[in-house]
Amino acid sequence: MAEIDLQGIQKRFGDFMAVRESSFTIRDGEFFVLLGPSGCGKTTTLRMIAGLELPTEGKILLDGEDVTYKRASQRDIGFVFQLFALYPHMRVRENIAFPLKCQGVPRAESKRRVEEVAKLLRIEHLLERSVSGLSGGDSQRVALGRALVRRAKACMMDEPLGALDAEFRHLMSVELHALHDRIRATTVYVTHDQTEAMAMADRIAVMNHGVVVQIGSPQDIYDRPADMHVAGFIGSPPMSFLRFKSSLAPGQSSVQLNGEAIRVPPLRQGVVEGELALGVRPEHVRISDLGEMRGEVFSVEYMGTMQIVTINARHGQLKARISARQRVRVGEAVGLSFDSERLVVFDAVSGSALKSRLFEGSVSG
Amino acid sequence: MAEVLVDRVTKRFGDAEANRDISLTVPNGEFLVLLGPTGAGKTTLLRLIAGLERPDAGNILFDARDVTDDPPAQRNVSVVFQQYSLYPHLTVFDNLAFPLRAPARRIPESEIKRRVEEVARLVRIDHKLANSATRLSGGEMQRVAIGRALVRRPAIYLMDEPLSSLDAKLRAELRVELKHIQADLGATVLYVTHDQVEALTMASRIGILEQGRLVQVGTPQDVYERPANIYVAARLGIPAINFLPIDALPVEGAPPRTATVGARTEHIELVPALDGPAEVVLVEHLGSENFLHLLVGQQKLVTLVPPGERWHPGARARVTLRRPLCFDTAGQLLVA
Numbered sequence: 001m002a003e004i005d006l007q008g009i010q011k012r013f014g015d016f017m018a019v020r021e022s023s024f025t026i027r028d029g030e031f032f033v034l035l036g037p038s039g040c041g042k043t044t045t046l047r048m049i050a051g052l053e054l055p056t057e058g059k060i061l062l063d064g065e066d067v068t069y070k071r072a073s074q075r076d077i078g079f080v081f082q083l084f085a086l087y088p089h090m091r092v093r094e095n096i097a098f099p100l101k102c103q104g105v106p107r108a109e110s111k112r113r114v115e116e117v118a119k120l121l122r123i124e125h126l127l128e129r130s131v132s133g134l135s136g137g138d139s140q141r142v143a144l145g146r147a148l149v150r151r152a153k154a155c156m157m158d159e160p161l162g163a164l165d166a167e168f169r170h171l172m173s174v175e176l177h178a179l180h181d182r183i184r185a186t187t188v189y190v191t192h193d194q195t196e197a198m199a200m201a202d203r204i205a206v207m208n209h210g211v212v213v214q215i216g217s218p219q220d221i222y223d224r225p226a227d228m229h230v231a232g233f234i235g236s237p238p239m240s241f242l243r244f245k246s247s248l249a250p251g252q253s254s255v256q257l258n259g260e261a262i263r264v265p266p267l268r269q270g271v272v273e274g275e276l277a278l279g280v281r282p283e284h285v286r287i288s289d290l291g292e293m294r295g296e297v298f299s300v301e302y303m304g305t306m307q308i309v310t311i312n313a314r315h316g317q318l319k320a321r322i323s324a325r326q327r328v329r330v331g332e333a334v335g336l337s338f339d340s341e342r343l344v345v346f347d348a349v350s351g352s353a354l355k356s357r358l359f360e361g362s363v364s365g
Numbered sequence: 366m367a368e369v370l371v372d373r374v375t376k377r378f379g380d381a382e383a384n385r386d387i388s389l390t391v392p393n394g395e396f397l398v399l400l401g402p403t404g405a406g407k408t409t410l411l412r413l414i415a416g417l418e419r420p421d422a423g424n425i426l427f428d429a430r431d432v433t434d435d436p437p438a439q440r441n442v443s444v445v446f447q448q449y450s451l452y453p454h455l456t457v458f459d460n461l462a463f464p465l466r467a468p469a470r471r472i473p474e475s476e477i478k479r480r481v482e483e484v485a486r487l488v489r490i491d492h493k494l495a496n497s498a499t500r501l502s503g504g505e506m507q508r509v510a511i512g513r514a515l516v517r518r519p520a521i522y523l524m525d526e527p528l529s530s531l532d533a534k535l536r537a538e539l540r541v542e543l544k545h546i547q548a549d550l551g552a553t554v555l556y557v558t559h560d561q562v563e564a565l566t567m568a569s570r571i572g573i574l575e576q577g578r579l580v581q582v583g584t585p586q587d588v589y590e591r592p593a594n595i596y597v598a599a600r601l602g603i604p605a606i607n608f609l610p611i612d613a614l615p616v617e618g619a620p621p622r623t624a625t626v627g628a629r630t631e632h633i634e635l636v637p638a639l640d641g642p643a644e645v646v647l648v649e650h651l652g653s654e655n656f657l658h659l660l661v662g663q664q665k666l667v668t669l670v671p672p673g674e675r676w677h678p679g680a681r682a683r684v685t686l687r688r689p690l691c692f693d694t695a696g697q698l699l700v701a
Binding site (some may be wrong): 109166174177178182193195198201218219222223234235237238281282283298299301302303304305308310321324330 | 533534537540541544545548560562566567585586589601602603629630631646647649650651652653654657658670672678
């Protein structure tokens with residue numbers, strides 16, 4: 001197991017800057033997720049760590065050893081891809097054993113390790129089967145087994161669950177998470193699915209346009225988004241934004257939207273005549289007649305335990321996640337109040353969050 | 366728009382009964398969602414109503430008129446499929462206008478223009494009317510496909526998983542929009558999906574299918590709060606409902622014949638306790654809340670907790686089930 005250290009990594013493809021100047025450390029035993037929309041540079045970053053791409057600039061250290069220019073095969077890293085490339089003419093057992101055979105591991109040792117991994121993944125009963133008849137989930141378990149059997153220093157996974165249907169993807173993500181808890185292999189996992197990232201990661205690096213925008217624990221990124229991109233990418237539904245113009249002074253603990261004062265965490269920085277956005281998570285909105293803001297209910301989405309209410313307010317559209325027991329009707333005028341300690345004010349031009357007391361509880365940056 | 370009546374319809378494919386003695390009314394202006402896993406018979410029922418299949422028994426009536434023997438073209442239905450099949454050589458405008466330009470309709474071009482523009486605004490594609498249909502994103506193509514169905518005023522709109530090929534964010538947006546458009550038009554919609562969120566959020570009523578049979582029809586609240594049986598209960602709820610034998614945990618408010626208890630988050634009370642019988646095995650973060658996976662003996666239990674409650678693997682708790690759903694030995698709901 002190993003720590004992976006990226007120092008000033010950059011990757012250009014011709015004129016296109018796929019990854020810009022990134023430095024971060026993936027800790028030993030960590031489940032580290034690279035998250036972002038397609039084209040953000042997450043797969044390129046993973047491929048550089050794996051040795052499938054060479055960085056244009058920067059260094060990669062694996063357990064303190066500079067591996068930047070080492071071939072993939074010399075790095076002692078395992079992979080799992082979205083399309084599980086199994087050898088169709090081999091049985092499950094041979095598929096899993098394949099990397100060991102290449103390394104010249106003695107047969108008895110190989111057999112023992114294959115069976116151990118198969119047990120971990122609960123596919124022991126499939127070992128003698130041909131891979132061609134396997135379900136999507138079982139194929140993916142075999143692919144995982146092949147990556148794990150090597151006991152490589154680290155394991156790279158590129159959207160390994162992307163090809164599975166939603167319900168099954170969730171099941172596999174729970175399984176993968178539990179598996180990681182047991183074996184604690186340093187894992188770098190690429191996905192565009194924020195739910196998957198939130199559920200599995202020890203830490204998430206959110207990427208956009210080739211830049212790592214924020215690194216932190218799932219809850220930290222959720223509660224204290226560095227910018228509007230992160231805030232709008234994470235959460236289901238994501239954060240809503242109310243847009244307004246104002247001047248704000250450090251220390252101020254309310255903002256004026258249309259003459260109504262909305263309390264926010266005390267600000268640590270100010271702006272002059274700025275285009276701003278008030279960021280509100282759906283579960284931090286309450287619908288009550290006493291609310292400081294008014295709006296009209298645009299839609300109500302019943303989900304059993306909860307409901308999502310979309311409200312048109314003067315400064316934008318807002319989502320509220322409230323108990324399904326509260327009665328709300330489309331077209332109804334409602335009052336809104338907020339969990340003021342959890343609100344974020346953004347500079348709507350640069351997108352960056354304004355520093356406030358909320359961010360002082362941050363555990364990583 | 367029309368009322369659609371499905372009267373004791375059966376459809377076989379060889380030995381397999383895809384639809385078994387189904388009776389269902391879709392009243393004028395209703396958004397009825399058929400929910401069920403793959404192979405439950407939802408798409409077959411939609412195709413029977415569209416006239417793309419003929420029933421082996423039973424009748425289909427539109428506004429009391431028997432259409433069982435009518436071909437699709439005479440039924441006045443609009444269909445949207447999962448795979449948007451647009452005409453690639455036509456612009457967005459011409460794709461939307463296509464159903465109106467059928468020679469038999471003789472609609473003047475000025476009227477076509479008016480209706481296309483109206484629908485394009487509705488599905489928010491009006492800024493791309495002149496684009497070629499192939500130069501659109503997946504979400505835009507699907508909006509054009511939905512728009513092409515909406516441009517007509519058929520007896521009923523039939524939609525077969527129209528959102529399932531889209532990414533999560535767009536799907537969430539279009540869910541809200543589609544429901545709005547339907548309400549604005551007062552349209553009658555029969556919508557097929559295997560996604561419970563789509564069913565719960567959009568439906569006036571949900572029809573749940575199991576192996577070709579219609580098991581329950583009711584409002585989202587009805588089927589969620591009073592599922593007819595274990596099968597229906599298992600289709601709805603995030604996280605999925607937990608089923609436990611009656612003697613697994615302390616239960617409050619179970620009727621005498623209860624064999625199986627169905628516990629959702631709202632039925633589960635957790636109290637941290639060092640000597641509690643339940644052990645936390647996994648905490649899944651969603652941001653807005655956490656999924657807590659517990660083990661009580663051999664029994665798994667998944668529930669939602671607010672992120673403020675700091676549960677961690679290894680923590681123990683006492684669990685009480687308050688007024689959960691209760692089922693008899695045959696899996697039917699018992700009402701206290």
